[in-house]
Amino acid sequence: MAVTITDTSGIHVDIHRQNGIALEATFSCAQNELLALVGPSGSGKTTLLRTIAGLEGQDGKSIISCRGDIWQDSTAGVFLSPQQRRTGLVFQDYALFPHMSALQNVLAAMEHIPGPLRHERASEILSRVHLGGLEDRYPKELSGGQKQRVSLARALARDPSVLLLDEPFSAVDQVTRNKLYRELSELRQRVETPIILVTHNLEEATLLADKLCILHHGRTLQEGSVTDVMARPASALVARLIDMRNLFRGTFLDRATPDDPYRIQWGDHVIEVKSASDIPVGKEVDWVVPGSGVILHRQDRPSNGDRENPLRGHVSNLLRIGDTVRVSLDVDDRAETRIIFQLSSRVANRNNLSQGAEISVSLAADSIHIMQPD
Amino acid sequence: MDWQSLNVSLQLAVWTTVILFPVSVYLSRALAWRQFAGKSVIEALVALPLVLPPTVLGFYLLIMLGGDSVVGQFYEQIIGQPLVFSFEGILIASLIFNLPFAVQPLQRSFESISGDLREASWCSGLSAWQTFWRIELPLAWPGALSSIVLTFAHTLGEFGVVLMVGGNIPGETKTLAINIYDRVQAFDDSTAATMSAFLLIFSFIAIVVVQGLGSRAGKWR
Amino acid sequence: MTLRVPTICIAIYLALSCFTARADVLIAAASNIMAPLDEIIVQFEEQTGEQVKVSYGASGVLSRQIMRGAPFEILLSADRWHIEILSSQGVGILADEDYATGRLALFLNGASPISQDISILTSFYELGKIRKFAIANPEHAPYGRAARDVLVKLGIWDLAKTTLVMGENANQAARFAASASTDGGLVPHSLTVLPESVFSGNTVIVPADMHAPLHQRMALLDRASSAARLFYDFLRSNNARSVFLRYGYAVPEQQG
Numbered sequence: 001m002a003v004t005i006t007d008t009s010g011i012h013v014d015i016h017r018q019n020g021i022a023l024e025a026t027f028s029c030a031q032n033e034l035l036a037l038v039g040p041s042g043s044g045k046t047t048l049l050r051t052i053a054g055l056e057g058q059d060g061k062s063i064i065s066c067r068g069d070i071w072q073d074s075t076a077g078v079f080l081s082p083q084q085r086r087t088g089l090v091f092q093d094y095a096l097f098p099h100m101s102a103l104q105n106v107l108a109a110m111e112h113i114p115g116p117l118r119h120e121r122a123s124e125i126l127s128r129v130h131l132g133g134l135e136d137r138y139p140k141e142l143s144g145g146q147k148q149r150v151s152l153a154r155a156l157a158r159d160p161s162v163l164l165l166d167e168p169f170s171a172v173d174q175v176t177r178n179k180l181y182r183e184l185s186e187l188r189q190r191v192e193t194p195i196i197l198v199t200h201n202l203e204e205a206t207l208l209a210d211k212l213c214i215l216h217h218g219r220t221l222q223e224g225s226v227t228d229v230m231a232r233p234a235s236a237l238v239a240r241l242i243d244m245r246n247l248f249r250g251t252f253l254d255r256a257t258p259d260d261p262y263r264i265q266w267g268d269h270v271i272e273v274k275s276a277s278d279i280p281v282g283k284e285v286d287w288v289v290p291g292s293g294v295i296l297h298r299q300d301r302p303s304n305g306d307r308e309n310p311l312r313g314h315v316s317n318l319l320r321i322g323d324t325v326r327v328s329l330d331v332d333d334r335a336e337t338r339i340i341f342q343l344s345s346r347v348a349n350r351n352n353l354s355q356g357a358e359i360s361v362s363l364a365a366d367s368i369h370i371m372q373p374d
Numbered sequence: 375m376d377w378q379s380l381n382v383s384l385q386l387a388v389w390t391t392v393i394l395f396p397v398s399v400y401l402s403r404a405l406a407w408r409q410f411a412g413k414s415v416i417e418a419l420v421a422l423p424l425v426l427p428p429t430v431l432g433f434y435l436l437i438m439l440g441g442d443s444v445v446g447q448f449y450e451q452i453i454g455q456p457l458v459f460s461f462e463g464i465l466i467a468s469l470i471f472n473l474p475f476a477v478q479p480l481q482r483s484f485e486s487i488s489g490d491l492r493e494a495s496w497c498s499g500l501s502a503w504q505t506f507w508r509i510e511l512p513l514a515w516p517g518a519l520s521s522i523v524l525t526f527a528h529t530l531g532e533f534g535v536v537l538m539v540g541g542n543i544p545g546e547t548k549t550l551a552i553n554i555y556d557r558v559q560a561f562d563d564s565t566a567a568t569m570s571a572f573l574l575i576f577s578f579i580a581i582v583v584v585q586g587l588g589s590r591a592g593k594w595r
Numbered sequence: 596m597t598l599r600v601p602t603i604c605i606a607i608y609l610a611l612s613c614f615t616a617r618a619d620v621l622i623a624a625a626s627n628i629m630a631p632l633d634e635i636i637v638q639f640e641e642q643t644g645e646q647v648k649v650s651y652g653a654s655g656v657l658s659r660q661i662m663r664g665a666p667f668e669i670l671l672s673a674d675r676w677h678i679e680i681l682s683s684q685g686v687g688i689l690a691d692e693d694y695a696t697g698r699l700a701l702f703l704n705g706a707s708p709i710s711q712d713i714s715i716l717t718s719f720y721e722l723g724k725i726r727k728f729a730i731a732n733p734e735h736a737p738y739g740r741a742a743r744d745v746l747v748k749l750g751i752w753d754l755a756k757t758t759l760v761m762g763e764n765a766n767q768a769a770r771f772a773a774s775a776s777t778d779g780g781l782v783p784h785s786l787t788v789l790p791e792s793v794f795s796g797n798t799v800i801v802p803a804d805m806h807a808p809l810h811q812r813m814a815l816l817d818r819a820s821s822a823a824r825l826f827y828d829f830l831r832s833n834n835a836r837s838v839f840l841r842y843g844y845a846v847p848e849q850q851g
Contacts, residue, residue, distance in 0.1 A: 055493050083496055093490065095493070108508070112499060384608075455666065456665070541665050545619060548650070
């Protein structure tokens with residue numbers, strides 16, 4: 001469980017717990033970074049967040065350090081209380097003090113600031129989250145979005161070393177949610193605090209986060225930048241968790257010559273891949289291709305690219321969502337080898353795509369990602 | 375109107391409420407938020423005076439506090455007077471038989487405070503004491519008021535247990551309620567009527583005042 | 596903020612309570628002696644300036660309280676027996692003597708002026724005219740025991756048993772007897788002597804030979820203060836005795 005702390009400005013978490021909700025989680029979030037903890041319900045995301053806040057998790061082996069301060073170290077017997085840690089926790093259901101106005105709620109978190117300065121600073125924070133003028137309203141007089149902003153303001157008022165957001169947008173409607181996304185992004189430009197966002201909404205995570213940390217049954221499966229994780233999931237499980245559809249099994253073949261690309265045997269097809277890895281020949285591998293790597297062969301305009309990993313089959317399903325069309329192609333007319341990808345409506349129409357149509361596609365070799373089975 | 379017995383009644387009611395309030399706050403908080411072995415036993419014990427006939431309570435209290443008991447003898451050695459038939463004796467009895475009235479409304483109030491709020495308070499940097507004083511207690515105030523009013527009113531009205539444990543000692547354990555009974559027996563209906571009316575009006579005013587305070591505290595609900 | 600004023604008031608009230616001293620003479624007395632004793636106390640208080648506080652009740656209840664440590668300084672029992680019990684139980688008694696002898700009276704509700712013959716009760720019972728009859732509880736009150744003696748002597752105890760309404764003490768029995776819900780009772784005679792009494796006119800004095808004599812004895816307990824001793828002596832004085840007499844009690848021969 002050796003953890004080398006190289007960066008002392010962010011937060012580092014390393015938790016191993018067997019009792020209760022088992023956790024095996026390791027990740028870090030640096031200054032100015034937003035890390036999204038993503039996973040299905042029951043994956044322990046909220047438990048992790050609460051452990052970072054110091055609300056639970058005194059048992060087990062753990063090290064949590066933030067900005068160079070050790071918050072929790074089971075081997076040294078250190079466990080700082082929530083009051084001693086400087087966390088700003090935004091609860092899923094806001095947890096605003098109902099008997100206090102918005103201003104008073106924010107003031108409550110400012111015990112560390114000398115009295116005369118508090119009021120001014122609290123007003124400033126409230127206007128920063130676009131709640132100026134609403135200081136004297138009570139929680140019951142505020143909308144969901146406004147309550148969330150007060151909750152955020154209160155968390156910020158703490159001058160936290162890390163901001164912890166627990167599914168903060170799940171209880172508001174889509175329009176408000178979009179507004180709050182924008183406001184959060186704006187906020188990040190002015191606040192350097194590392195932010196850890198817990199969400200089960202992958203879209204939200206990819207929209208807001210710099211880093212993703214995929215959580216499953218309390219284990220962190222992969223931690224990395226958004227693009228990294230989304231393009232190169234660490235395993236088939238992660239791929240499934242990030243909702244990558246085109247996940248298949250194959251056998252890793254040797255390359256014909258050192259100049260040739262690597263190859264995977266996939267049923268009757270041989271798929272060429274560009275990513276190099278030291279995978280033993282003959283090994284069963286999982287491989288995945290993102291929808292963006294699936295290129296439709298244009299009937300009216302054939303190109304050279306059509307020769308790269310060509311596959312044909314019939315369209316088993318065509319789903320129009322707004323301006324895009326989601327195409328399900330059963331390669332060789334088999335459901336087990338179904339490839340899903342998206343096209344704009346315009347392109348779909350131009351190619352006369354319809355259910356049952358026969359089409360062919362190419363898989364871009366450099367977009368294919370190989371994973372070793374667990 | 376016998377001011378002395380009114381004074382005994384008021385003293386008993388006020389002392390009981392003042393002593394029992396912090397005790398019941400502590401107890402009801404623990405019962406509301408903590409899990410521990412024997413919790414249901416304690417809850418049952420707290421509720422017991424509600425269902426027991428006053429004579430049963432009085433009987434066991436006499437055994438526990440009387441001259442033959444450990445408590446009684448200890449008290450007598452220190453103070454020089456027996457515990458039963460004294461104000462202190464009926465005060466102890468009063469603290470016990472008022473437990474459910476003091477604890478239960480408070481417990482329910484504390485239970486209705488979401489755990490999230492306390493945690494939000496801790497994460498905002500407020501210590502356990504600050505959280506109690508500024509978040510928990512204000513939110514539990516309706517239950518606290520009920521607790522206080524019920525304890526006070528119930529003590530003013532208690533008859534059987536006070537009589538058994540305290541006897542009928544003027545200036546010491548002769549409460550107004552007992553005095554009314556006394557006066558009726560003595561064919562002194564006019565005094566009994568005066569005292570009864572007084573108790574009725576006094577209790578009514580006390581409840582109205584306290585409820586008035588309560589409604590002012592709840593503007594944010 | 597609205598709590599500040601009431602809180603201060605309560606604090607002051609409680610603080611004051613710690614300073615009220617209890618300097619009164621504290622005595623226990625059988626309930627039947629209430630009327631004359633209240634008068635005697637008034638006289639005593641006027642004469643000496645000392646305050647006397649009384650707890651009235653059944654002799655049995657009061658003596659048991661004393662045995663359990665109740666802080667009474669004098670007990671005026673309705674009989675001798677309870678004083679003897681106290682002394683046999685080791686309660687310290689400085690002095691004791693008879694202070695009065697009581698009588699029982701029969702009261703029949705709604706009966707017109709009747710003859711002074713106690714056997715009228717027997718007739719009423721045999722005629723089924725008595726559904727509820729009040730006496731003091733024979734277990735606790737000497738007047739109740741005497742009442743039972745009377746009923747037994749009249750031969751109607753078995754008849755009367757199911758009709759009995761028992762008062763905790765003699766005065767409560769009288770209260771029951773006076774209420775419209777009973778048909779009468781056996782009450783302390785002293786309650787019937789005054790013209791303004793509710794029992795006036797409808798009572799029969801019970802012959803003394805129908806029950807064990809109600810020699811009422813008082814005891815000065817060893818925890819008595821000097822003021823209590825003063826009162827004890829006052830109870831033996833002529834002033835006190837004349838009050839007892841006025842209420843229909845007999846008083847012992849002057850003991851000098």
